Amino acid sequence: MNEQLKFLVELQEIDSSILLIAEKIESLPGKLDRFKTPLNEAKGSVEKAKTRSEALNKRKKNKDLQLDEILDKIDKLKARSSEIKTNKEYEAHLKEIEGFEKNRHRIEDEILSLMEEIEKFSGGLQREEMKIRKVEDEFKQQEKVLEEEKKKLHSDMEMLKAKREDFAARIDEEDYNRYMNLLKRSGGEAVVRTKNEICLGCNTNIPPQLYNDIKKDEDVYNCYYCKRFLYYKEEPVTSDKESQEAPPVS
């Protein structure tokens, strides 16, 4: 093969690999996003459960204070019992105590049911927190896997870039500039194969004379239509048929 063309073909192979790796690197954050949703959902339910639990505890604390006040009042009233002189006064006094006792029982009942609710709720909160730890572990694991993948991709990329510099330096400046323009313009494909008098870059026919010249491999040629660099590569006769008939790799 013409030496310049050989370098161009090699450079194209390297650049195709570089583009593929760049695409893979770009898709990495998206892979982590899929794990972010369940994590955020789990965090959301824990936050909600915590807020509810705090509200319940606050309500219980208020009730405890109310109960303390009432108990205090009852104690004070009872202490005054000995000072009462008349029966009428005594009846009124007992009624007052009775009223406070009623309130006391009501508040004690409320506190009891709040305590039950709090207990039930803390069990639910514990389950939610366990769930979040599980989801968090999965997220961290995935983050680690992706971090490793990223490292590997970047090191592959560095290797390819070094190799690329080596080949780029061996290509004539004019051809190299043309190659770079084509690469940008035509979706990362500046050097393409020809087959059966067709440019595989744009699928147009190549004039027979040009096709023969390309096959001779003595110079660098470009497609008349898409301007890509063209080369010819002999293939084993059955290879295309086989690859077409081969079952898809899953």
Ligand SMILES: [Zn+2]
């Ligand atoms: Zn073409």
